[in-house]
Amino acid sequence: MRDSPWQRALRSPVLWPLAGIAALLAVNLILKPGFLNLTVLDGHLYGLPIDVLHRGAKTLILALGMTLVIATGGVDLSVGSVVAITGALAATLIGHGVASLPLILAGALGAGALAGLANGLLIARIGVQPIVATLILMVAGRGVAQVLTDGQVLIIKHAGFDFLGNGFVAGLPFTIVCATLLYVVTHIALRRSAAGLFIEAVGDNPEAARFAGLATARIKTLVYVASGLCAAFAGAMESANIGAADAQRAGENLELDAIFAVVVGGTALTGGRFLLLGSFIGALLLQLLVTTMYHLGVPPAVAPVPKALLILLVCLLQSERTRGWFRGLAPAKS
């Protein structure tokens, strides 16, 4: 018997994060009846939903790279440090009089790719566990960023670079347009070709994937490079947004946000399957949660508490043991 569309929708992994978003929106609408209002000023769209998307953009982009890494059964803890490095590098380049935007971006993205390559080679070629390999860069990377900025907060003044964080395209913030485009392009590139399946095969069973003729090591290396590139882009965006590079605080705890977004979005940490749409929704849920906390008057520093509780809940729901309990509760199918 074929399931009805309704039954299929109920089993969809993005159902729960979407329900979470709906619940949070409801809370916000009760607290602030005008929450969903949008206004147009100087041809640009403004409003709280736009703000949520805008602030969530960097987590969205990081979660994109992280999704691919987690799909191969790995994890990238270094993205926060890479965000700090690229911000610092961009600020240093601009401070030294480099005016060309492509050059600045090339420098930042190059640094991110290099960081990802280092992670990827350690993991794929030398066989270090992902948590450990990326931990090295997580520790050393912040040091590199601080050496670059000499521990100072560097101010960035560059009209073209500023556009990355504060520009508008067709009335929408550039950050939102860019993050969404990246998701769409990645989705098409991976799902319309075999590349997505290759990544999932490596995560599911690397041995089997290798015997099936996949270049396991190269695929693994490439996903870490992709994650490094995403982190570099997010770093450039964040430093452009605030107009400064702070090596100490930039990207702090962002790796956790990215991992959370991916896990909440239904991509299992064990690898073998990924869901870009889920990560997108997960990142939005996380940002909406933070915004809701602000509206409830919770100080920003306390905001991690609900985040932690949310992730614990999601983990418990995903674990085999709880699923077993639920299966025990459901009436047996004949």
Place this chain on the structure above:
Amino acid sequence: MTPALQRRLPLLTTGAIFAVLFAAATLLYDGFFSARVAVNLFTDNAALGLTAIGMTLVIFAGGIDLSVGAVAGFTSIFVATLIEKHHVHPTVAALAALAVGGTLGAGMGALIHWFRLPAFLITLAGMFLMRGCAFWVSTESIGIAHPLYERLSNCVLELGRFSLPLVALVLIAGLFGGGILAHYTRFGRNLLAIGGSEQSALLMGLPLGATKVGVYMVNSLCATAAGLVGTLYTGSGNPSTGIGLELDAIAVVVIGGTVLTGGRGHMLGTLFGLLIFGTIQSALLFDGRLSPWWSRIVVGLLLLAFILLQRLLLRRLNRR
């Protein structure tokens, strides 16, 4: 190379690196070779050392705990608030903090073991939770002015030219206790067995659940102790105490030759790792030319070197 020697190679390497580093610093900087610098290696890194002891035990069992820095931060502000705002006696406040830390650790261990959830994710959530709670208690640091605190911070043990403050003594006692727990008790052997192969440990009939829950609890207690020592050292409580402490602790353990996949290592290595960490930071301080940020890079590079060394050794041992 005999197998016994090969097994001890990471430990020997760590010891040699410490000796070389300390000798180099002695030659380069006047006054580095002194009782004061040696004692400060322990005093300044007491909180880090205490977390590293617990982290060593967790890593022995093949786990990881990222929440320790946040636990130390929570303890710091929790104890300070209890003493200053609610006029609770410091010993009671410390016991309350230990109870919170122990409960959190046991809870995380239970989730990791019985729900088969990845340790790094659960302890990450623990880190968010405790850091958030720390700022919930108070966003600002609180000075502790209690007669007991003053007496304790003035408490110094004179040993010839070495004058050891209480903070250093706590660390040394902790290292001894940790070493005995790890290498001379059933609990410690169970940890190494589980880290070596959880499947085999289960088949041997070792108490898997109790040991894993126990080790996360011990680790959280160590982190709480680190937070308490931090309040003694600074005479205040601060909710942002211990940001990044978990990374330093893991680095110290790995530089100490303990294998991150578990099942192999020695508490003595953690002592050497701590001394290497401390020597690098004191040397950078003595030098004054390089920014302190370099210490993070050097620690990262040492971490890389040790992980590569471990891979090499494991590969050779497995080929046998």
